[in-house]
Amino acid sequence: MLATKLNVAFYGHVRQYHNIKAEIDANIHEVLESGQYVLGPMLKKFESELADFHGTKYAIGVGNGTDALWLTFMALGIGPGDECITTTNTFFATAEAIWIAGATAVFVDSDPHTNCIDPTKIEAAITPRTKALVPVHLYGQCADMKAIRKIADKHHLLVIEDNAQAIGAHGDGFRIADLSDAATISFIIQKNLGTFGDGGAVVTNNAEVDRIVRKLRNHGSDKRSCHSPGFNSRLDDLHAGVLSAKLKHTHEWSDLRRKWAVRYTRGLASAKNIALPYETPGYRHVYHLYVIETKLAQHRDGLLAFLNAEGIDAKCHYPIAIHQQEGYPWGKPARIAGPIPNSERNAACCISLPMFPELTEEEVDYTIDRVLDWDKRIR
Numbered sequence: 001m002l003a004t005k006l007n008v009a010f011y012g013h014v015r016q017y018h019n020i021k022a023e024i025d026a027n028i029h030e031v032l033e034s035g036q037y038v039l040g041p042m043l044k045k046f047e048s049e050l051a052d053f054h055g056t057k058y059a060i061g062v063g064n065g066t067d068a069l070w071l072t073f074m075a076l077g078i079g080p081g082d083e084c085i086t087t088t089n090t091f092f093a094t095a096e097a098i099w100i101a102g103a104t105a106v107f108v109d110s111d112p113h114t115n116c117i118d119p120t121k122i123e124a125a126i127t128p129r130t131k132a133l134v135p136v137h138l139y140g141q142c143a144d145m146k147a148i149r150k151i152a153d154k155h156h157l158l159v160i161e162d163n164a165q166a167i168g169a170h171g172d173g174f175r176i177a178d179l180s181d182a183a184t185i186s187f188i189i190q191k192n193l194g195t196f197g198d199g200g201a202v203v204t205n206n207a208e209v210d211r212i213v214r215k216l217r218n219h220g221s222d223k224r225s226c227h228s229p230g231f232n233s234r235l236d237d238l239h240a241g242v243l244s245a246k247l248k249h250t251h252e253w254s255d256l257r258r259k260w261a262v263r264y265t266r267g268l269a270s271a272k273n274i275a276l277p278y279e280t281p282g283y284r285h286v287y288h289l290y291v292i293e294t295k296l297a298q299h300r301d302g303l304l305a306f307l308n309a310e311g312i313d314a315k316c317h318y319p320i321a322i323h324q325q326e327g328y329p330w331g332k333p334a335r336i337a338g339p340i341p342n343s344e345r346n347a348a349c350c351i352s353l354p355m356f357p358e359l360t361e362e363e364v365d366y367t368i369d370r371v372l373d374w375d376k377r378i379r
């Protein structure tokens with residue numbers, strides 16, 4: 001056991017800013033001096049870099065990751081009467097966006113290992129109203145997109161990837177947005193590519209999605225003074241400047257996250273009372289979160305309280321699954337298709353350990369040491 005108590009933060013935003021301050025400051029100043037802050041040249045530049053990063057034809061900057069989802073749903077004609085199949089163990093916004101578009105969220109169980117949607121549960125949930133599959137690349141690892149694509153082709157369904165958490169990840173032979181109609185991204189500060197505030201984007205190879213989302217985000221306008229009903233959901237040029245500076249570091253930051261994940265997984269291998277994250281062979285997991293699960297649900301809150309008391313800002317993602325939220329489903333249409341024991345286990349047992357590129361070996365080792373100490377006391 002290490003003697004000294006450390007405070008280990010959950011996020012490293014300020015460390016990250018200090019590491020590349022000159023690059024971020026230069027872009028911010030460039031925007032400030034340009035006099036163009038909305039739909040300006042910095043946004044255009046960042047959209048083109050983001051499309052290159054994903055290997056897609058198009059990238060459209062919007063206000064946040066939730067808007068990216070429902071603007072995409074609307075662009076694809078998903079609305080009232082349509083059903084979208086997804087999971088309940090995700091951030092609330094996935095279902096929220098389906099409801100904002102006026103469609104019905106249908107929840108199936110998640111895979112017990114990856115915690116992403118279980119493709120073998122999808123077909124039983126399909127009805128004549130099913131219009132789209134909405135897999136979430138939870139915690140930074142892609143869902144099984146090949147299986148999802150096959151089901152979508154067989155049943156003529158749209159696929160929208162909620163990629164708020166996995167920028168820079170890939171599967172075995174597929175990239176994000178390769179096997180779908182569009183993928184959406186969130187740039188809120190805590191995501192792997194985060195700005196100092198809110199932001200989001202849609203990446204797609206579909207020209208119509210590009211055209212319609214571009215129009216919808218800007219008051220239904222693609223020509224000065226001409227409008228159809230739309231919304232105001234643009235990515236500001238200041239945020240685009242921050243993101244453009246950070247995008248260049250995204251792969252190197254993913255490598256660091258993966259390095260810390262390897263260190264956690266080696267260090268925690270002997271623990272008897274927890275399960276460690278699973279990596280699908282051939283996939284690149286970018287560890288937005290490093291999520292362990294207590295083997296028994298009754299141990300979770302105790303471990304979380306123990307780590308917090310030891311100075312480690314561990315958290316839970318997500319302790320209350322969407323169907324367990326108070327007021328669910330807010331009077332909006334939703335249904336659960338079949339039992340969802342894996343999603344419920346994930347909500348009951350999950351703990352996220354500190355995970356960000358700027359962690360130090362000392363912080364990771366201290367965290368490992370404290371988890372092992374708890375584990376010994378439980379035995």
Ligand SMILES: *Cc1c(COP(=O)(O)O)cnc(C)c1O
Nearest residue numbers: 064065066091093094164186188
């Ligand atoms: C963060 C997140 C969103 C929403 O993104 P915002 O930018 O906060 O609107 C949607 N889905 C998932 C899975 C997320 O993690």
